Amino acid sequence: MVRILRGLAHKYFSDDEAVILFLILVAGTLFVVLFGAMLAPAIAALIVAFILQGLVTKLVKLGVPETPAIYGVFLVFLGVLFAFLFGLLPLVWTQVTRLAGETPRIIREFQSYLELLPQQYPQLVSKEAVDTLYSQLSTEVGNMTQWLVSFSLSSIPDLVALLIYLVLVPIMVFFFLKDKSVLLGSIARLLPPQRPLMVKIWHEVNMQCANYVRGKALEILIVGGATYIGFKVMGMPYAALLSLLVGLSVVIPYIGAAVVTIPVVVIGLFAFGWGPQFIWIMVVYGIIQGLDGNVLVPLLFSEVNNLHPVAIIVAVLFFGGIWGLWGVFFAIPLATLLKAVFWAWPVKGMAPPVSDARIG
Template identity: 40%
Template sequence: MLRILKNWSERYFSDEEAVYLLVVLLAAGLVILFFGGMLAPVLAAIVIAYLMQGLVAGLERRGMRRLLAVNLVFTLFLGLLVVTLVVLLPMVWRQTLLLVQDQLPHLLKNGETWLRQLPEHYPEVISMEQVNSIVAVIQRQVAEAGQGVLTLSLSSIPNLVEVMVFLVLLPLLVFFFLKDREAIIAWMMRFLPRRRRILDHVWHEMDDQIANYVRGKAIEILLVGSVTFIAFLLL
């Protein structure tokens, strides 16, 4: 057993760069595991800044200065954030209330009528007692869900302060991660060994795969959103 473990360790960890990679992955995992909630704004800002870096790099390739490109991309991000908070969230809230107050009772009534017709057409499959039991369960669940939605308000959210802090910190962190990206990366590189061929290879490959994933998701969102919009417009 000891010989097997020794051969396995010599095979995979004989190169010190593999050890460095393992240490970096373990450290990142432990930080997220134990401090993920506390560092949520930082982690979210890192992800958003990473995704927006592509736009900044594209503007730089077209001759724009980096600071101006960062300001333009960050203004776009702020605009989308404000539209989401001011326009989309109230709209979703109103539609949810409309669904619970008006549409859901109507749908429930039609569904109950359809269920009560089943014993007449399929008496050997379902009985009226089973239908009554199903209807009672559905009515109870819908009443509980509707009560929960209607009683939910900002004053009842215990983590309102955390949400506000998150909304304030997130844009600031995104801006500084974009603006000082090179300085932050240079500072982080000080803690890594100078000989890091494997780390650089893993990072470049991961960077390419994440970029491909983001582009694919953007195309998917565009296609699904367009088809869904057209379908609902026709309906």
């Protein structure tokens, strides 16, 4: 066992800089795990600034001075933020409450469909199974309705925290953009003066994660916007709510699209029945999903290393189990970061792996 461990250490940690980098990664992970909730506004601001920095860089390459580029991008960010808070968010919340009010009618209609199944397929579906399913569904809907009713009182602390986010995050985003060089220089002074391995890994991680995070932000806007326009034109109820869900579903490839299809089908079915209108809505939805997977994703992520579907599912399960919803949301960027570190990590006696710049 000692010989095996010694061989692994010689293979992966023969470079002193690799040992230092490993300790930094471990310390950083522990810091986030222990103090992540406390520093959530700073982490959120750092992620937003990371996304916006790509726009600043593009403007600078086009000849715009850096300072006007930073102020311009920040003003665009504030405009999008206010549009979301005072435009989309109230509309979505109105549709959520309206959907909760119509849920009993949907449940009654769903029950009538369920009651026909034992008669039509007696060998596959029993009346006891239908009653059990209906009872569980009624309980879940009752819990959701009760949560919505009590939301205004029980969520006061959450609203206060949200107000703190709305003040702190934009301020920190501005300073992260404005003082990027100063902050990075301060961090660099804490690292060894000769750090070729860290520089190599930083460039790899920066390229992979920056392309992925910025590409996903743009994909959410495009897919969500296209879905809203399509559903609104087709007269689909709760278009804003469904388009927001469809847009956010692209964060979790494969799984998100499968899960979000369920409410789209259910609401479309109960709104229009088995008719031409429902079929056309499903066609529009299918076209959007097809263009996203076959055109938009390859276009936005042409420079990002492909993650195998199994790796994506494992990352969602692992990070979701650790950090809940936020872990699910950031599972793919974290997995991309780990893969970027793996590609750049020095292995004694082996040639560095060739990066595959395709996306599946």
